[in-house]
Amino acid sequence: MAHINLLPWRESLRVEQKRNYLTMLAGIAIVGLGLMFGVGTVVDNMITNQGKRNQFIDTQIVSLDAQIEKIKDIKKDKEAIEQRMALIEQLEASRNAVPRVLDELVKLVPPGLSFRSFSRKGNQIEILGVSESNNRLADFMRQLEQSKVFSSGVLSSIVADTSALEAVSDFKLTFTINPSVAPDFSKINAEVKQ
Numbered sequence: 001m002a003h004i005n006l007l008p009w010r011e012s013l014r015v016e017q018k019r020n021y022l023t024m025l026a027g028i029a030i031v032g033l034g035l036m037f038g039v040g041t042v043v044d045n046m047i048t049n050q051g052k053r054n055q056f057i058d059t060q061i062v063s064l065d066a067q068i069e070k071i072k073d074i075k076k077d078k079e080a081i082e083q084r085m086a087l088i089e090q091l092e093a094s095r096n097a098v099p100r101v102l103d104e105l106v107k108l109v110p111p112g113l114s115f116r117s118f119s120r121k122g123n124q125i126e127i128l129g130v131s132e133s134n135n136r137l138a139d140f141m142r143q144l145e146q147s148k149v150f151s152s153g154v155l156s157s158i159v160a161d162t163s164a165l166e167a168v169s170d171f172k173l174t175f176t177i178n179p180s181v182a183p184d185f186s187k188i189n190a191e192v193k194q
Helices: 008-093 099-110 136-146 185-193
Strands: 113-121 125-130 150-161 168-177
Touching: 008 150, 099 136, 113 136, 113 185, 136 150, 136 168
Parallel strands: none
Antiparallel strands: 113 125, 125 168, 150 168
16 A cells, blocks of 8 residues: 555646647747737838838929929920921021012013002902903913913903003903912911911
């Protein structure tokens, strides 16, 4: 009987196992809470960093939008300047238009044809005149059509003048100056004003 152990060893073993279990459970809970805190901190940092990136991108977008508006304004200014330059070039090209038109008319008018009035509106020229014969007037119109300075000759009216001593005809002729010689400034001004 000397080897019989009467101490409650099973109960002390159970208490020790329970204490080990609770210690392990507390350790796992602490590690779990630590992991949750760590993951939460990392996610918060990621959200904060992404918010900063988004704010930076928004700032850059606003800056780029402002630059785009400036570029649009610059393009509008450039187009206006190009139109003005085109107008200036056309003005320079047409500077000698009036003498050239009159010189060409003098060359084209056949004998027996005279002008009573000559008016110009834009690139349209209207002539009221007298012709000794219809053939001379037809010859003048043919020469106008062949000219590099004029085009679109339209004979509005031709009336025989019976009051004159000789057989003459009054006529009204309208024709156009080619835009290469004298641009139509009313159209150009309308384009520039736009």
